[in-house]
Amino acid sequence: MGNNCSKKTSFIKSIVEPSCLTPFDRFPVPFVALQEATNNFDESLVIGVGGFGKVYRGVLCDGTKVALKRYGPGSQQGLAEFLKEIEMLSQFRHPYLVSFIGYCDENNDMILINEYMENGNLRSHLYGVIHRDVKSTNILLDVNFVPKITDFGPSKKEPEIDQTHVTTFVKGTVGHLDPEYYRSQQLTEKSDVYSFGVVLCQVVCARLVIAPSLPREQINLAEWAMNCQKKGQLEQIIDPNLVGKIRPDSLRKFGETAVQCVALSGKDRPSMGDVLWKLEYALRLQESVI
Template sequence: MIIVYEFMEKGTLKSHLYDFDDDDDRKRLSWRQRLEVCVGAARGLHYLHTGSARAVIHRDVKSANIMLDESFMAKVADFGLSKTGPDLDQTHVSTAVKGSFGYLDPEYLTRQQLTEKSDVYSFGVVMLEVICGRAVIDPSLPREEVNLIEWAMKLVKRGKVEEILDHFLEGKVKSEEVKKYCELTEKCLGQNGSERPTMGNLLWNLEFLLQVQAKDEKAAMVDDDDLEASVVGSTVQFSVNGVGDIARVSMSKVFAQMVVREETR
Protein backbone atom coordinates (compact mmCIF):
# COMPACT_ATOMS: atom_id res chain seq x y z
CA MET A 1 0.00 0.00 0.00
CA ILE A 2 1.26 3.47 -0.88
CA ILE A 3 -0.14 6.98 -0.67
CA VAL A 4 0.33 9.22 -3.70
CA TYR A 5 0.43 12.96 -3.07
CA GLU A 6 0.34 15.84 -5.52
CA PHE A 7 3.82 17.31 -5.86
CA MET A 8 3.92 20.81 -4.36
CA GLU A 9 7.01 22.47 -5.75
CA LYS A 10 7.37 25.30 -3.21
CA GLY A 11 6.98 23.05 -0.16
CA THR A 12 5.32 24.16 3.06
CA LEU A 13 4.22 27.61 4.17
CA LYS A 14 6.40 27.10 7.23
CA SER A 15 9.52 26.86 5.06
CA HIS A 16 8.82 30.33 3.64
CA LEU A 17 8.19 32.04 6.97
CA TYR A 18 11.05 31.06 9.26
CA ASP A 19 12.33 27.55 8.61
CA PHE A 20 15.31 28.64 6.48
CA ASP A 21 18.65 30.46 6.66
CA ASP A 22 18.32 34.08 7.82
CA ASP A 23 20.19 35.38 4.76
CA ASP A 24 18.05 33.49 2.25
CA ASP A 25 15.62 36.22 1.15
CA ARG A 26 14.67 34.25 -1.97
CA LYS A 27 12.27 32.11 0.05
CA ARG A 28 10.62 34.98 1.89
CA LEU A 29 7.06 35.84 0.87
CA SER A 30 5.84 39.36 0.18
CA TRP A 31 2.84 40.69 2.11
CA ARG A 32 0.56 40.12 -0.87
CA GLN A 33 1.79 36.53 -1.26
CA ARG A 34 1.14 35.89 2.42
CA LEU A 35 -2.40 37.19 2.10
CA GLU A 36 -2.96 35.06 -1.00
CA VAL A 37 -1.76 31.97 0.88
CA CYS A 38 -4.10 32.76 3.80
CA VAL A 39 -7.02 33.21 1.41
CA GLY A 40 -6.25 29.93 -0.38
CA ALA A 41 -5.95 27.94 2.84
CA ALA A 42 -9.08 29.55 4.34
CA ARG A 43 -11.00 28.72 1.17
CA GLY A 44 -9.97 25.06 1.50
CA LEU A 45 -10.99 24.88 5.14
CA HIS A 46 -14.28 26.64 4.40
CA TYR A 47 -15.02 23.96 1.80
CA LEU A 48 -14.30 21.23 4.36
CA HIS A 49 -16.69 22.85 6.83
CA THR A 50 -19.55 23.47 4.38
CA GLY A 51 -19.05 21.25 1.33
CA SER A 52 -21.07 18.29 2.59
CA ALA A 53 -24.06 17.56 4.80
CA ARG A 54 -21.74 17.05 7.77
CA ALA A 55 -18.69 19.22 8.20
CA VAL A 56 -15.18 17.79 8.07
CA ILE A 57 -12.94 19.21 10.82
CA HIS A 58 -9.26 19.13 9.86
CA ARG A 59 -8.01 19.06 13.48
CA ASP A 60 -4.34 19.67 12.59
CA VAL A 61 -4.20 23.06 10.88
CA LYS A 62 -0.65 24.43 10.98
CA SER A 63 1.86 26.11 8.67
CA ALA A 64 3.59 22.78 8.05
CA ASN A 65 0.33 21.38 6.64
CA ILE A 66 -0.28 24.21 4.17
CA MET A 67 1.48 23.36 0.92
CA LEU A 68 2.42 25.72 -1.94
CA ASP A 69 2.58 24.81 -5.62
CA GLU A 70 4.86 26.39 -8.23
CA SER A 71 2.63 29.49 -8.35
CA PHE A 72 2.46 29.74 -4.54
CA MET A 73 -1.16 28.60 -4.57
CA ALA A 74 -2.00 27.19 -1.14
CA LYS A 75 -3.55 23.80 -0.49
CA VAL A 76 -4.37 22.28 2.87
CA ALA A 77 -2.76 18.87 3.37
CA ASP A 78 -2.52 15.96 5.84
CA PHE A 79 -6.00 14.77 6.79
CA GLY A 80 -4.76 11.98 9.05
CA LEU A 81 -6.45 13.49 12.11
CA SER A 82 -9.56 14.82 10.37
CA LYS A 83 -12.90 14.13 11.99
CA THR A 84 -16.49 14.26 10.75
CA GLY A 85 -18.31 17.14 12.39
CA PRO A 86 -21.39 16.99 14.64
CA ASP A 87 -24.87 16.08 13.44
CA LEU A 88 -27.34 18.88 12.83
CA ASP A 89 -28.89 18.40 16.26
CA GLN A 90 -25.51 18.55 18.03
CA THR A 91 -23.12 21.39 18.77
CA HIS A 92 -19.85 19.45 18.99
CA VAL A 93 -18.10 16.10 18.72
CA SER A 94 -16.79 14.58 21.94
CA THR A 95 -13.43 13.01 21.18
CA ALA A 96 -9.93 12.54 22.53
CA VAL A 97 -7.66 15.53 22.03
CA LYS A 98 -5.37 15.23 19.02
CA GLY A 99 -3.41 17.84 17.12
CA SER A 100 -0.15 19.76 17.25
CA PHE A 101 1.20 21.51 20.33
CA GLY A 102 0.81 25.27 20.10
CA TYR A 103 -2.10 25.13 17.67
CA LEU A 104 -4.71 23.40 19.84
CA ASP A 105 -7.99 25.14 20.57
CA PRO A 106 -8.03 25.71 24.39
CA GLU A 107 -11.76 24.90 24.53
CA TYR A 108 -11.17 21.59 22.77
CA LEU A 109 -8.14 20.94 24.96
CA THR A 110 -10.00 21.38 28.25
CA ARG A 111 -13.45 20.04 27.38
CA GLN A 112 -12.61 17.54 24.62
CA GLN A 113 -15.38 19.14 22.55
CA LEU A 114 -14.41 19.48 18.89
CA THR A 115 -16.13 21.96 16.53
CA GLU A 116 -15.35 23.77 13.28
CA LYS A 117 -14.25 26.68 15.46
CA SER A 118 -11.32 24.52 16.59
CA ASP A 119 -9.94 24.81 13.06
CA VAL A 120 -10.57 28.56 13.16
CA TYR A 121 -8.43 28.86 16.30
CA SER A 122 -5.59 26.84 14.75
CA PHE A 123 -5.80 28.96 11.61
CA GLY A 124 -5.54 32.07 13.78
CA VAL A 125 -2.22 30.73 15.07
CA VAL A 126 -1.08 30.27 11.46
CA MET A 127 -2.08 33.87 10.75
CA LEU A 128 0.21 34.96 13.59
CA GLU A 129 3.07 32.95 12.10
CA VAL A 130 2.40 34.63 8.76
CA ILE A 131 2.65 38.20 10.05
CA CYS A 132 5.38 37.59 12.65
CA GLY A 133 7.59 35.28 10.58
CA ARG A 134 8.48 33.05 13.53
CA ALA A 135 7.59 29.72 15.11
CA VAL A 136 4.75 29.17 17.57
CA ILE A 137 7.20 28.04 20.24
CA ASP A 138 10.81 29.26 20.08
CA PRO A 139 12.92 28.36 23.17
CA SER A 140 15.85 30.40 21.82
CA LEU A 141 14.02 33.68 22.49
CA PRO A 142 13.71 35.51 25.85
CA ARG A 143 11.21 33.88 28.23
CA GLU A 144 8.44 36.42 27.58
CA GLU A 145 8.69 35.82 23.82
CA VAL A 146 8.91 32.01 23.74
CA ASN A 147 5.17 31.51 23.23
CA LEU A 148 4.09 33.33 20.06
CA ILE A 149 0.42 33.66 21.01
CA GLU A 150 1.03 35.09 24.48
CA TRP A 151 3.74 37.49 23.29
CA ALA A 152 2.01 38.73 20.14
CA MET A 153 -1.48 39.08 21.60
CA LYS A 154 -0.14 41.06 24.55
CA LEU A 155 1.38 43.60 22.15
CA VAL A 156 -1.70 43.65 19.91
CA LYS A 157 -3.94 44.50 22.88
CA ARG A 158 -1.56 47.33 23.78
CA GLY A 159 -1.83 48.70 20.25
CA LYS A 160 1.82 47.92 19.46
CA VAL A 161 1.19 45.79 16.38
CA GLU A 162 4.27 47.15 14.61
CA GLU A 163 6.46 45.34 17.16
CA ILE A 164 5.28 41.89 16.08
CA LEU A 165 5.71 42.51 12.34
CA ASP A 166 8.22 40.33 10.50
CA HIS A 167 11.34 42.49 9.91
CA PHE A 168 11.24 41.53 6.24
CA LEU A 169 7.86 43.28 5.92
CA GLU A 170 8.82 46.53 7.63
CA GLY A 171 8.04 49.48 5.38
CA LYS A 172 6.27 47.22 2.88
CA VAL A 173 2.78 47.15 4.37
CA LYS A 174 0.57 49.94 5.70
CA SER A 175 0.04 50.08 9.45
CA GLU A 176 -3.75 50.26 8.96
CA GLU A 177 -3.70 46.94 7.12
CA VAL A 178 -1.52 45.36 9.81
CA LYS A 179 -3.97 46.52 12.49
CA LYS A 180 -6.96 45.13 10.58
CA TYR A 181 -5.18 41.82 10.06
CA CYS A 182 -4.27 41.62 13.76
CA GLU A 183 -7.86 42.40 14.81
CA LEU A 184 -9.07 39.53 12.64
CA THR A 185 -6.40 37.23 14.07
CA GLU A 186 -7.35 38.17 17.62
CA LYS A 187 -10.98 37.19 16.95
CA CYS A 188 -9.86 33.78 15.67
CA LEU A 189 -7.92 33.24 18.89
CA GLY A 190 -10.89 33.86 21.21
CA GLN A 191 -10.90 31.52 24.19
CA ASN A 192 -14.47 30.43 23.48
CA GLY A 193 -15.58 29.09 20.12
CA SER A 194 -18.66 31.33 20.14
CA GLU A 195 -16.34 34.38 20.07
CA ARG A 196 -14.61 33.28 16.87
CA PRO A 197 -15.76 33.95 13.30
CA THR A 198 -16.81 31.14 11.00
CA MET A 199 -14.31 30.12 8.35
CA GLY A 200 -16.62 31.68 5.75
CA ASN A 201 -16.60 35.04 7.54
CA LEU A 202 -12.85 34.84 7.99
CA LEU A 203 -12.40 34.08 4.29
CA TRP A 204 -14.49 37.12 3.32
CA ASN A 205 -12.38 39.43 5.49
CA LEU A 206 -9.11 38.03 4.18
CA GLU A 207 -10.26 38.47 0.59
CA PHE A 208 -11.13 42.09 1.43
CA LEU A 209 -7.63 42.68 2.84
CA LEU A 210 -6.14 41.15 -0.30
CA GLN A 211 -8.21 43.49 -2.50
CA VAL A 212 -7.03 46.49 -0.47
CA GLN A 213 -3.42 45.40 -0.86
CA ALA A 214 -3.86 44.94 -4.62
CA LYS A 215 -5.29 48.48 -4.89
CA ASP A 216 -2.35 49.87 -2.88
CA GLU A 217 0.12 48.19 -5.22
CA LYS A 218 -1.73 49.51 -8.27
CA ALA A 219 -1.74 53.03 -6.82
CA ALA A 220 1.99 52.76 -6.12
CA MET A 221 2.60 51.76 -9.75
CA VAL A 222 0.61 54.80 -10.95
CA ASP A 223 2.67 57.05 -8.68
CA ASP A 224 5.88 55.57 -10.12
CA ASP A 225 4.61 56.23 -13.64
CA ASP A 226 3.79 59.85 -12.72
CA LEU A 227 7.26 60.28 -11.28
CA GLU A 228 8.84 58.91 -14.45
CA ALA A 229 6.68 61.21 -16.56
CA SER A 230 7.72 64.24 -14.48
CA VAL A 231 11.38 63.32 -14.95
CA VAL A 232 10.90 63.07 -18.72
CA GLY A 233 9.01 66.36 -18.69
CA SER A 234 11.84 68.13 -16.87
CA THR A 235 14.29 66.80 -19.45
CA VAL A 236 12.20 68.22 -22.27
CA GLN A 237 12.00 71.57 -20.49
CA PHE A 238 15.76 71.62 -19.97
CA SER A 239 16.37 70.87 -23.65
CA VAL A 240 14.32 73.80 -24.93
CA ASN A 241 14.83 76.40 -22.20
CA GLY A 242 16.76 78.68 -24.49
CA VAL A 243 19.92 79.22 -26.49
CA GLY A 244 21.77 80.52 -23.46
CA ASP A 245 21.21 77.26 -21.50
CA ILE A 246 22.12 75.04 -24.42
CA ALA A 247 25.29 77.01 -25.02
CA ARG A 248 26.57 75.96 -21.60
CA VAL A 249 26.03 72.26 -22.37
CA SER A 250 28.10 70.21 -24.79
CA MET A 251 26.29 69.14 -27.96
CA SER A 252 26.91 65.48 -27.09
CA LYS A 253 24.89 65.86 -23.87
CA VAL A 254 22.09 67.65 -25.70
CA PHE A 255 21.98 64.91 -28.30
CA ALA A 256 21.99 62.20 -25.61
CA GLN A 257 18.96 63.79 -23.90
CA MET A 258 17.14 64.06 -27.22
CA VAL A 259 17.68 60.36 -27.81
CA VAL A 260 16.41 59.47 -24.34
CA ARG A 261 13.35 61.67 -24.91
CA GLU A 262 12.57 59.97 -28.21
CA GLU A 263 12.98 56.48 -26.69
CA THR A 264 10.56 57.27 -23.87
CA ARG A 265 7.93 58.12 -26.44
Protein backbone atom coordinates in the same frame (compact mmCIF):
# COMPACT_ATOMS: atom_id res chain seq x y z
CA MET B 1 -3.06 1.51 -12.84
CA GLY B 2 -5.23 0.37 -9.92
CA ASN B 3 -6.22 -2.87 -11.70
CA ASN B 4 -2.78 -4.38 -11.06
CA CYS B 5 -3.09 -4.26 -7.28
CA SER B 6 -1.31 -7.15 -5.58
CA LYS B 7 -3.27 -9.61 -3.43
CA LYS B 8 -0.39 -9.92 -0.95
CA THR B 9 -0.54 -9.09 2.76
CA SER B 10 -3.01 -6.23 3.28
CA PHE B 11 -3.84 -4.32 6.45
CA ILE B 12 -6.97 -2.85 4.91
CA LYS B 13 -8.58 -6.10 3.79
CA SER B 14 -7.86 -7.68 7.17
CA ILE B 15 -9.70 -5.05 9.22
CA VAL B 16 -12.30 -3.44 6.93
CA GLU B 17 -15.56 -5.22 6.24
CA PRO B 18 -16.04 -6.11 2.52
CA SER B 19 -19.15 -3.91 2.38
CA CYS B 20 -16.99 -0.98 3.50
CA LEU B 21 -14.19 -1.38 0.96
CA THR B 22 -15.30 1.57 -1.16
CA PRO B 23 -13.21 3.71 -1.69
CA PHE B 24 -10.46 1.26 -0.68
CA ASP B 25 -11.09 -0.85 -3.77
CA ARG B 26 -10.87 2.10 -6.19
CA PHE B 27 -7.43 3.66 -5.67
CA PRO B 28 -4.83 0.89 -5.14
CA VAL B 29 -1.43 1.27 -6.84
CA PRO B 30 1.09 -1.62 -7.00
CA PHE B 31 4.16 -1.39 -4.80
CA VAL B 32 6.51 -2.09 -7.72
CA ALA B 33 5.24 1.07 -9.47
CA LEU B 34 6.20 3.12 -6.43
CA GLN B 35 9.61 1.49 -6.23
CA GLU B 36 10.22 2.55 -9.81
CA ALA B 37 8.90 6.05 -9.13
CA THR B 38 11.35 6.60 -6.28
CA ASN B 39 14.39 4.60 -7.43
CA ASN B 40 13.55 2.04 -4.75
CA PHE B 41 12.82 4.73 -2.16
CA ASP B 42 16.16 6.47 -2.52
CA GLU B 43 16.94 8.47 0.63
CA SER B 44 17.98 11.44 -1.51
CA LEU B 45 14.32 11.77 -2.51
CA VAL B 46 13.03 12.20 1.06
CA ILE B 47 11.22 15.54 1.34
CA GLY B 48 9.69 15.17 4.78
CA VAL B 49 9.71 13.10 7.97
CA GLY B 50 6.99 12.66 10.58
CA GLY B 51 5.85 10.30 13.32
CA PHE B 52 4.29 8.10 10.63
CA GLY B 53 7.52 7.71 8.62
CA LYS B 54 8.94 9.49 5.57
CA VAL B 55 7.62 11.38 2.54
CA TYR B 56 9.33 10.79 -0.81
CA ARG B 57 9.03 12.63 -4.09
CA GLY B 58 8.74 10.49 -7.19
CA VAL B 59 7.58 10.30 -10.79
CA LEU B 60 5.11 7.67 -11.98
CA CYS B 61 5.57 5.92 -15.32
CA ASP B 62 3.11 8.33 -16.98
CA GLY B 63 5.19 11.34 -15.86
CA THR B 64 2.98 12.35 -12.94
CA LYS B 65 4.96 13.93 -10.09
CA VAL B 66 3.87 12.53 -6.75
CA ALA B 67 4.59 12.70 -3.03
CA LEU B 68 4.57 9.31 -1.30
CA LYS B 69 3.75 9.27 2.40
CA ARG B 70 5.21 5.95 3.59
CA TYR B 71 4.15 4.64 6.98
CA GLY B 72 6.73 2.58 8.88
CA PRO B 73 6.94 -0.89 7.26
CA GLY B 74 5.61 -3.68 9.47
CA SER B 75 4.12 -1.30 12.04
CA GLN B 76 0.43 -0.74 12.73
CA GLN B 77 1.18 2.67 14.26
CA GLY B 78 -0.77 5.24 12.31
CA LEU B 79 -3.13 2.72 10.71
CA ALA B 80 -6.23 4.65 11.78
CA GLU B 81 -4.82 7.86 10.25
CA PHE B 82 -3.85 5.98 7.07
CA LEU B 83 -7.41 4.70 6.63
CA LYS B 84 -8.91 8.08 7.52
CA GLU B 85 -6.82 9.90 4.89
CA ILE B 86 -7.89 7.45 2.17
CA GLU B 87 -11.52 7.76 3.21
CA MET B 88 -11.50 11.55 3.39
CA LEU B 89 -9.34 12.41 0.38
CA SER B 90 -11.08 9.97 -1.95
CA GLN B 91 -14.40 11.71 -1.25
CA PHE B 92 -13.33 15.31 -1.74
CA ARG B 93 -11.91 17.31 -4.63
CA HIS B 94 -11.22 21.00 -4.08
CA PRO B 95 -8.73 23.44 -5.63
CA TYR B 96 -7.25 24.11 -2.19
CA LEU B 97 -6.87 20.49 -1.08
CA VAL B 98 -3.85 18.44 -2.11
CA SER B 99 -5.11 15.93 -4.69
CA PHE B 100 -5.25 12.26 -3.68
CA ILE B 101 -3.96 9.89 -6.38
CA GLY B 102 -4.01 6.53 -4.66
CA TYR B 103 -2.53 4.27 -2.05
CA CYS B 104 -0.47 1.09 -1.69
CA ASP B 105 -1.17 -1.58 0.92
CA GLU B 106 1.22 -4.46 0.21
CA ASN B 107 3.88 -6.43 2.07
CA ASN B 108 3.21 -4.63 5.37
CA ASP B 109 3.77 -1.27 3.66
CA MET B 110 1.18 1.51 3.87
CA ILE B 111 1.77 4.33 1.39
CA LEU B 112 -0.41 7.32 0.45
CA ILE B 113 0.09 8.88 -2.98
CA ASN B 114 -0.68 12.59 -3.37
CA GLU B 115 0.14 15.24 -5.94
CA TYR B 116 3.63 16.69 -5.56
CA MET B 117 3.75 20.31 -4.43
CA GLU B 118 6.79 21.99 -5.97
CA ASN B 119 7.35 24.64 -3.30
CA GLY B 120 7.06 22.50 -0.19
CA ASN B 121 5.25 23.68 2.92
CA LEU B 122 4.37 27.18 4.05
CA ARG B 123 6.60 27.08 7.12
CA SER B 124 9.75 26.59 5.07
CA HIS B 125 9.06 29.93 3.35
CA LEU B 126 8.45 31.79 6.61
CA TYR B 127 11.73 31.18 8.43
CA GLY B 128 14.20 29.04 6.49
CA VAL B 129 -14.31 18.79 7.39
CA ILE B 130 -12.50 19.73 10.81
CA HIS B 131 -8.92 19.22 9.98
CA ARG B 132 -7.77 19.11 13.65
CA ASP B 133 -4.13 19.79 12.81
CA VAL B 134 -4.05 23.05 10.82
CA LYS B 135 -0.47 24.32 10.85
CA SER B 136 2.04 25.79 8.44
CA THR B 137 3.66 22.41 7.71
CA ASN B 138 0.30 21.05 6.55
CA ILE B 139 -0.20 23.91 4.08
CA LEU B 140 1.72 23.09 0.90
CA LEU B 141 2.56 25.41 -1.98
CA ASP B 142 2.45 24.45 -5.66
CA VAL B 143 4.72 25.78 -8.41
CA ASN B 144 2.71 29.04 -8.47
CA PHE B 145 2.67 29.28 -4.65
CA VAL B 146 -1.05 28.44 -4.53
CA PRO B 147 -1.63 26.95 -1.04
CA LYS B 148 -3.31 23.57 -0.53
CA ILE B 149 -4.11 21.69 2.68
CA THR B 150 -2.83 18.17 3.33
CA ASP B 151 -2.68 15.53 6.11
CA PHE B 152 -6.26 14.57 6.93
CA GLY B 153 -5.29 11.59 9.10
CA PRO B 154 -6.41 13.25 12.38
CA SER B 155 -9.53 14.83 10.84
CA LYS B 156 -13.08 14.32 12.07
CA LYS B 157 -16.41 14.66 10.34
CA GLU B 158 -18.43 17.72 11.28
CA PRO B 159 -21.06 17.43 14.03
CA GLU B 160 -24.59 16.49 12.97
CA ILE B 161 -27.10 19.31 12.60
CA ASP B 162 -28.43 18.83 16.13
CA GLN B 163 -24.92 18.65 17.63
CA THR B 164 -22.57 21.49 18.55
CA HIS B 165 -19.39 19.45 18.88
CA VAL B 166 -17.66 16.09 18.52
CA THR B 167 -16.22 14.50 21.67
CA THR B 168 -12.84 12.95 20.93
CA PHE B 169 -9.42 12.28 22.40
CA VAL B 170 -7.22 15.34 21.98
CA LYS B 171 -4.94 15.29 18.94
CA GLY B 172 -3.03 18.14 17.39
CA THR B 173 0.21 20.10 17.61
CA VAL B 174 1.43 22.09 20.60
CA GLY B 175 0.97 25.79 19.99
CA HIS B 176 -1.72 25.22 17.34
CA LEU B 177 -4.13 23.33 19.59
CA ASP B 178 -7.40 25.02 20.58
CA PRO B 179 -7.14 25.46 24.39
CA GLU B 180 -10.90 24.97 24.73
CA TYR B 181 -10.67 21.64 22.89
CA TYR B 182 -7.70 20.66 25.08
CA ARG B 183 -9.71 21.33 28.26
CA SER B 184 -13.03 19.80 27.23
CA GLN B 185 -12.11 17.25 24.51
CA GLN B 186 -15.01 18.77 22.56
CA LEU B 187 -14.06 19.45 18.94
CA THR B 188 -15.91 22.11 16.93
CA GLU B 189 -15.42 24.07 13.72
CA LYS B 190 -14.03 26.85 15.90
CA SER B 191 -11.12 24.54 16.82
CA ASP B 192 -9.84 24.83 13.25
CA VAL B 193 -10.42 28.59 13.41
CA TYR B 194 -8.05 28.80 16.38
CA SER B 195 -5.36 26.80 14.60
CA PHE B 196 -5.73 28.91 11.47
CA GLY B 197 -5.38 32.05 13.60
CA VAL B 198 -2.03 30.73 14.82
CA VAL B 199 -0.99 30.26 11.17
CA LEU B 200 -1.98 33.88 10.46
CA CYS B 201 0.25 35.02 13.33
CA GLN B 202 3.05 32.88 11.95
CA VAL B 203 2.67 34.31 8.45
CA VAL B 204 3.04 37.89 9.59
CA CYS B 205 5.68 37.30 12.30
CA ALA B 206 7.72 34.54 10.60
CA ARG B 207 8.76 32.75 13.77
CA LEU B 208 8.22 29.50 15.65
CA VAL B 209 4.83 29.00 17.28
CA ILE B 210 6.53 27.92 20.51
CA ALA B 211 10.00 29.37 21.14
CA PRO B 212 11.26 28.35 24.62
CA SER B 213 14.49 30.35 24.26
CA LEU B 214 12.64 33.69 24.11
CA PRO B 215 11.53 35.77 27.12
CA ARG B 216 8.55 34.26 28.93
CA GLU B 217 5.95 36.62 27.49
CA GLN B 218 7.12 35.82 23.95
CA ILE B 219 7.33 32.02 24.12
CA ASN B 220 3.80 31.37 22.83
CA LEU B 221 3.32 33.22 19.53
CA ALA B 222 -0.48 33.42 19.72
CA GLU B 223 -0.43 34.92 23.22
CA TRP B 224 2.35 37.35 22.33
CA ALA B 225 0.63 38.50 19.13
CA MET B 226 -2.64 38.94 21.02
CA ASN B 227 -1.00 41.13 23.67
CA CYS B 228 0.85 43.23 21.08
CA GLN B 229 -2.31 43.71 19.03
CA LYS B 230 -4.24 44.89 22.09
CA LYS B 231 -1.48 47.41 22.80
CA GLY B 232 -1.43 48.57 19.19
CA GLN B 233 2.12 47.29 18.80
CA LEU B 234 1.70 44.52 16.24
CA GLU B 235 3.88 46.37 13.73
CA GLN B 236 6.77 46.01 16.19
CA ILE B 237 6.81 42.21 16.04
CA ILE B 238 6.18 41.50 12.35
CA ASP B 239 8.73 39.89 10.06
CA PRO B 240 11.50 42.47 9.43
CA ASN B 241 11.16 41.70 5.71
CA LEU B 242 7.61 43.09 5.83
CA VAL B 243 8.41 46.33 7.66
CA GLY B 244 7.38 49.32 5.55
CA LYS B 245 5.66 47.08 2.97
CA ILE B 246 2.27 46.70 4.64
CA ARG B 247 -0.21 49.55 4.80
CA PRO B 248 -1.02 50.28 8.49
CA ASP B 249 -4.80 49.86 8.13
CA SER B 250 -4.30 46.59 6.25
CA LEU B 251 -1.98 45.26 8.96
CA ARG B 252 -4.44 46.42 11.60
CA LYS B 253 -7.30 44.50 9.96
CA PHE B 254 -5.11 41.42 9.49
CA GLY B 255 -4.03 41.59 13.14
CA GLU B 256 -7.58 42.01 14.38
CA THR B 257 -8.63 38.94 12.41
CA ALA B 258 -5.77 36.78 13.67
CA VAL B 259 -6.39 37.78 17.29
CA GLN B 260 -10.14 37.11 17.00
CA CYS B 261 -9.32 33.63 15.69
CA VAL B 262 -7.15 32.78 18.72
CA ALA B 263 -9.70 33.94 21.31
CA LEU B 264 -9.68 31.51 24.26
CA SER B 265 -13.41 30.82 23.92
CA GLY B 266 -14.78 29.36 20.71
CA LYS B 267 -17.91 31.51 20.88
CA ASP B 268 -15.73 34.61 20.63
CA ARG B 269 -14.05 33.42 17.41
CA PRO B 270 -15.41 34.26 13.94
CA SER B 271 -16.57 31.59 11.52
CA MET B 272 -14.20 30.61 8.72
CA GLY B 273 -16.51 32.46 6.33
CA ASP B 274 -16.10 35.64 8.37
CA VAL B 275 -12.34 35.10 8.48
CA LEU B 276 -12.23 34.87 4.70
CA TRP B 277 -14.21 38.11 4.31
CA LYS B 278 -11.97 39.95 6.79
CA LEU B 279 -8.77 38.77 5.06
CA GLU B 280 -10.12 39.77 1.66
CA TYR B 281 -10.90 43.21 3.08
CA ALA B 282 -7.35 43.51 4.49
CA LEU B 283 -6.02 42.53 1.07
CA ARG B 284 -8.13 45.20 -0.66
CA LEU B 285 -6.73 47.82 1.72
CA GLN B 286 -3.22 46.74 0.82
CA GLU B 287 -3.88 46.54 -2.94
CA SER B 288 -5.29 50.04 -2.98
CA VAL B 289 -1.75 51.24 -2.27
CA ILE B 290 -0.09 48.97 -4.81
